[in-house]
Amino acid sequence: MHRNLSGRVARIAAGLLAGVALIAAPALQAAEEKAAEGHESHGVDWQGWKAGNQINDATSLQRGASNFMNYCAGCHSLKYMRYERMAKDLRIGDEQLRKNLLPAGAKTTDYILASFPKAEAEAWFGRQPPDLSLITRSKGSDYVFQFLKGFYLDETKATKTDNLALPGAAMPAVLSDLEGVKRVVFGHGESAHGGKNVERFDEVQAGSMTPAQYDVFVRDTVNFLQYVGEPSQVDRVSIGIWVLLFLAVFTGFAWMLKKEYWKDVH
Numbered sequence: 001m002h003r004n005l006s007g008r009v010a011r012i013a014a015g016l017l018a019g020v021a022l023i024a025a026p027a028l029q030a031a032e033e034k035a036a037e038g039h040e041s042h043g044v045d046w047q048g049w050k051a052g053n054q055i056n057d058a059t060s061l062q063r064g065a066s067n068f069m070n071y072c073a074g075c076h077s078l079k080y081m082r083y084e085r086m087a088k089d090l091r092i093g094d095e096q097l098r099k100n101l102l103p104a105g106a107k108t109t110d111y112i113l114a115s116f117p118k119a120e121a122e123a124w125f126g127r128q129p130p131d132l133s134l135i136t137r138s139k140g141s142d143y144v145f146q147f148l149k150g151f152y153l154d155e156t157k158a159t160k161t162d163n164l165a166l167p168g169a170a171m172p173a174v175l176s177d178l179e180g181v182k183r184v185v186f187g188h189g190e191s192a193h194g195g196k197n198v199e200r201f202d203e204v205q206a207g208s209m210t211p212a213q214y215d216v217f218v219r220d221t222v223n224f225l226q227y228v229g230e231p232s233q234v235d236r237v238s239i240g241i242w243v244l245l246f247l248a249v250f251t252g253f254a255w256m257l258k259k260e261y262w263k264d265v266h
């Protein structure tokens with residue numbers, strides 16, 4: 001009897017310990033990662049940069065759409081997306097669409113096509129600016145975030161810049177007015193992720209935005225591109241919220257009903 005009880009206590013204790021371990025593990029891991037970051041603090045972990053965008057943040061998506069139309073649509077198309085669909089999904093009013101986003105001469109039913117003539121783009125950049133409809137799906141949102149923050153001064157290149165995420169990139173640093181211009185001081189060997197090992201950035205010219213503002217600009221743009229890659233995501237998130245609400249209300253009713261039934265049993 002006695003032994004049995006202590007056996008059970010031991011089992012419960014073991015169970016509790018396992019539970020604590022389960023809860024503590026992620027915290028421990030986070031602490032370890034932090035410590036590791038501390039170790040590498042003399043370098044820039046640019047491949048660890050995360051977009052951190054929220055696909056259900058409507059204002060971020062609206063800003064991203066505006067960023068795209070103003071800074072990217074000259075060269076890049078979104079060939080599966082019509083202006084009117086974008087406006088509807090992102091809750092952009094007709095007037096705002098026409099005034100701020102629609103290029104001169106375009107109709108709301110048009111697809112979002114680049115204004116730069118294809119043949120000329122080839123001649124200018126030596127490469128066609130790709131359609132960006134599926135870019136976050138093929139390369140990931142974090143990658144696009146790193147790419148847009150990865151331009152640095154390199155006088156040996158035709159565009160006077162190179163890119164950490166895409167070495168030899170034919171795209172010019174079209175956001176340098178906002179971000180500023182930076183030089184990269186490379187460290188020895190490769191980074192922990194197998195990319196270029198960056199010791200530090202040196203600012204050559206300040207941009208019109210602070211680094212934090214530029215991060216928001218890039219995050220919004222990436223958010224918009226992620227939406228374009230799968231437009232139904234935006235609907236799905238809001239449907240998901242309604243499903244959860246329904247389940248919560250339904251559970252409440254079921255519980256009340258159960259109480260009602262069992263009231264008379266006693």
Ligand code: HEC
Nearest residue numbers: 071072075125127128129130135144166168169170171174
């Ligand atoms: C002046 C023309 C031009 C503008 C404006 C421009 N791009 Fe590009 N972009 C290019 C070209 C050219 C390439 C092809 C680069 C290559 O393959 O080397 C490219 C490639 C890309 C890629 C693909 C990178 C890869 O890994 O293949 C992304 C993502 C991208 N651009 C995003 C943007 C965004 C976002 C904007 C707006 C903020 C923008 N671009 C504005 C010309 C442009």
